[in-house]
Amino acid sequence: MTTELEHVEVVVGELVEDEDSGAESAVETYDPVAAAILKALDKDAEEHLQRVRPRKTRTGYARDWELWGEFHAWLAEKTGTQLPLSAITVGTFVAFVTWLDQDQEAAPNTIERRITGVTSEARRTGYTVPKAATEAARRALKPLKKDKERQARGRGKAAAITPGDLRAMNTAAAERAPQEGARRRRRYVVPELARLRDRALNTLKFAVAGRNEEMSLLDDAHIDLVDEGLKVHVPEVKGRPARDVPVTYGENPDTCPVRCWQAWQAAKLAAGAPPGGPAFLPVDQWGYLGMNRLSPDGVGRAMSRAAKYAGLTGRRITGHSGRRGLVTTGRKNGRRVEKLRKQGGWSANSPVFWGYVDEGEMFEDAATEGIGL
Known part of the structure; x- marks a missing residue:
């Protein structure tokens, strides 16, 4: 029947x-x-x-x-x-x-x-x-x-990245070999505008522990240059409250979120972007700047793509890797838990955040340290 x-x-x-x-x-x-x-x-x-x-x-x-x-x-x-x-x-x-x-x-x-x-x-x-x-x-x-x-795509947790990973991503060669199996064997050169955009996006994303949606919604007006670095107003997303976070100058020019942001901002305005618009815009393969804000998926792909071409293929690096990386790196370097929590906008009882804290503290006063092994 x-x-x-x-x-x-x-x-x-x-x-x-x-x-x-x-x-x-x-x-x-x-x-x-x-x-x-x-x-x-x-x-x-x-x-x-x-x-x-x-x-x-x-x-x-x-x-x-x-x-x-x-x-x-x-x-x-x-x-x-x-x-x-x-x-x-x-x-x-x-x-x-x-x-x-x-x-x-x-x-x-x-x-x-x-x-x-x-x-x-x-x-x-x-x-x-x-x-x-x-x-x-x-x-x-x-x-x-x-x-x-x-x-295997999309399986498992995103790996945490470190400032060293960001350095490798931001200094990778602009000329890239064709992918295996590609029909066209031409070598691809990343447009300078796209390279500056990704450097600024990935370093700032790490610094504010930004979600893809938050970085997509950032406008120029949300980012203020001050003597100490940047004051970033991260907008409200999906009911999560907005937050104002500090971003200081970095020790290395290649991973300094302040310098990377200034370089991208100058290049973006020179390419015709109106001042006060979206902080991050799409750039096509020929180097032409789009006028609509970069989508959340585009934000996540920027980090995954940069990691891939930097040779960081042994771990699953996604758009979430920066959030995890700030906490784990911060705890390894003695940054206060409450400061890290507020920087990324986690709730006080977030199990995800406390899991990242535990990961960062794993080798602090380890059970096997100094016991005569």
Whole structure:
């Protein structure tokens, strides 16, 4: 016996129905008044279902839709033509999967969730999502799910970075060899503007123990240059209160967040960025400056990418590595726990923060120290 569930996809606990299921549907004719009532009820039902959907799912799907827009912007740079977001076809959906895999280096399970999120948000917006497009996207994803290296993406905790790691990232050669297996064997030279942006972003992110979302929302007005260094107003994100934190001059010019910020700020303004705008902006592969603020994902990728090209491949370095690194490095160098907690905006009883403190204090008065071993 055929049931309705045979025409439903189950992905990450959400039901996403295929509109082109091929099932016969009864056609009813209603008078204008009844049709208007039914239309209003359908609209109310859709709004109600959106409200009762878990908050995490709503925000996740909203972020998936933002990424769909970022993909279209990337596609426009490649083709010279801006396609509408409603252009959901076999071609665009398969290209979206490839972009998520190769450009964003997303894990296969994350890509699958992105497909579901874009499908859901597109239909909620009123766009048509052909069944052929979702099927093609999942066929393109299938071999990626069997790749062990791709499966390992996003697993485990982010590793803490140190000032030495930042130095390696900030002094890595601008000329980079092509990736293994790449079709084009040309060597890529990082534009100077992108290099200055990443130096400033990664060092300041470490110094304020910034989250990806917080660094994305920073504006020039949030960063004041003072005699001692920088006063940074880290904005409120997802209900977490804003905080004002000090950033002093560093001992090494290559990892000094103050000097790196000044160099990027001067270059950014010279490239045409309006003063008082977003602190960090995208820079494309040709060195052209974008005018929209760098996304949270872009913030995280900047650190991961810099670590990769600096040869720091033995650990999982992500956008969160700076937050963890400030605490562990700070405790090893005797910085007060309360100062570190306030710098990163952790709550007083945060188990994550106290775990980082324990990690930083691991070899302090160690059980095996000085006992005659």
